[in-house]
Amino acid sequence: MALALYRKYRPATFAEVVGQDHVTDPLRTALAAGRVNHAYLFSGPRGCGKTSSARILARSLNCAQGPTPDPCGECDSCVSLAPEGGGSVDVVELDAASHGGVDDTRELRDRAFFAPAQSRYRIFIIDEAHMVTTQGFNALLKIVEEPPEHLIFVFATTEPDKVLTTIRSRTHHYPFRLMPPGVMRDLVERICRDEGVQVEPAVFPLVIRAGGGSARDTLSVLDQLLAGAGPEGVTYERAVALLGVTDVALIDDMVDALAAGDGAAVYGTVDRLVEAGHDPRRFGSDLLDRLRDLVLLNSVPDAAQRGLVDAAGDELARMQTQAEQLGAATLSRFAEIVHTGLSEMRGATAPRLLLELLCARMLLPTASDSEVALLQRLERVESRMTIAPGEGAPAGQAAPAAAPSTAAPVADGDARPKRVFQRPHERAAQEAAQQAEAPARPAPAAAEQPVAAERPVTPPKAAAPAPATPPPAAEQAPPPAAEPRPVAAEPRPAAAPAAEAAAPAQAGFDAAKVRQVWAKVLQAVATRNRPTQALLLNAAVQDLSGDNTLVLSMPTSGLVKQLAQQRRLDFVRDALREVVGGEWEIQCVEAGAAPPPAARPAAPKQPVQRRSTQQSESAPTNGQSANPQAGQAANGRNPARPQAGSPARQGSVPRPPEPDDIPPPPEPPDDEPPPPDDVPPPPEPPRPPEPVSDDEEDPEKMLAESSPMDANAQVGPDPETAAVELFERELGARRIDG
Ligand SMILES: [Zn+2]
Structure with missing residues (x-):
């Protein structure tokens, strides 16, 4: 069996120790001058020569001509203490990792009093000294404090801080270090020469990096490479394959x-x-x-x-x-x-x-510091492009998405650099699409422009997600309706007269892709609101329904309520908009619970609780006729916005304003004392919300259904009761006060 390289090339004298001159030089000087201490502490990372040096020290001290920095190598002591020698009874090595208990050190202490059998000194080398227990150290303390003339301790450890301070303070401390690459390279090259193996020069950096500065680790790696070397020696390809480094x-x-x-x-x-x-x-x-x-x-x-x-x-x-x-x-x-x-x-x-x-x-092209904001927008578009149009999205879908984003700036005359990043093939596709759709497309874009121009910050974002929707739906009709959506999001509900808000803003996304960017979303939430981000750590992305309703599951219903606060949902929505763009609806469910029926893909817009709230409220509404569509749109699109006085809100939810803002916990209506829980209202009013069917997403139908109900509802008690009842039944809400 071949001897491992690190044992074969173990140094026998301090002169042969490589790369630890800061330790070996003073040691050699002290030996030459005969200034011998009774305890030494050698510390340093593993594999850098501590134990070897301890043995060399013993050899130097016990040489017949010693103490000397250069042991003769011929006397009995030198021979027995050579790296492959048989050892000496006077040099005792104790591995504290396995023998660090108090009994072992007591035994050591007892043996220490005997005079050396053949040599000048009895030398105890305690390896892994940090593993000696406190009781063990205490047993040694007395003898380390006042050792007999013939006794020398050498402690070797990777963690000098763990050596009992009273012991450490009685030692001479020599810190060993990792070997610098240059020194290591000389050593490795020399050994390869000695071994007579051809090694490609490009292999050496790999070996040295793999060894991490430890001579023993480096030599072990080299050993393995040499062992597998063919007649052509160690080749770069083989080393790369074996070490797993990148070619x-x-x-x-x-x-x-x-x-x-x-x-x-x-x-x-x-x-x-x-x-x-x-x-x-x-x-x-x-x-x-x-x-x-x-x-x-x-x-x-x-x-x-x-x-x-x-x-x-x-x-x-x-x-x-x-x-x-x-x-x-x-x-x-x-x-x-x-x-x-x-x-x-x-x-x-x-x-x-x-x-x-x-x-x-x-x-991405480099941007100067003054354009950090621009770079951020570019990166957002970039990450979106990298993720979204991957497998599923047809080429045609990506192209329109890009088209308006460049068309928009031209239209609104904004001269800022709006050159959104495009890959060559997308650019080609865009040109093709522009030529093909030239008549159809500019119209919707132009209709959109006034709004976009007023909010110059949003155009790229607004333009990118929204236009992605038209192709799947009808060709001309939807765009005008859908496009105002993102742009008008917060500021102008009025700008969304016809918006039905059913547009799947996140086309091409699915839950898996949202999960992939979830960490970034969390970061974005953290910049807005730490507690919400902490709350979200419990959330799991469960589903993405209808392209823009993100279903988050929380482990408990209490957490669901926490997260379902409008304020928190807004943070999440904003974060999603920042990371991937587009407008989002957030729905919170308890983990394990099936997503509510309204979350089915066919019902893209709204969480179920919102829907039922709206339903029950819209039943008695008489202001409904004022501007029903706008109301629906504003609510459906952006339930969070407390656009208090806006016509949108008045339209659909005139009476109890709270439920709109904070869905799950039922706020008691304030204008009149709520009826006691146990009074069951007549059956009529609760009925309407039940059909949470797909066609109900159509505002017209909802309107149509709510109108007849209006007539019926007059028979029942008041709508508050109905709403409260509905909360309790559908959402399991509890009344907070009477
Ligand atoms: Zn000697």
């Missing part, structure tokens, strides 16, 4: 593609690395290493000569070209993006997606 060629391809802004090549590289079985996270961190090298090369042209960048000749030439191509600003921006992306990737279930999003961010 430098992939990194080169990625950087070149990024420099050229070639999206196809970037995503092709991602595909290749996933195909090859590489871990996207590992690739990300290797890419970050490369970017770091490029940043250094860019600002320090002779970084390689200075030893700041470790790269072989041709590799270095390639990197220098890349550094020039990319430029300092782009490089540091890339590095920041990758760094942030890496922390997002930790624990992610879809690291490939995150890597692709990360590439998407890097592919």
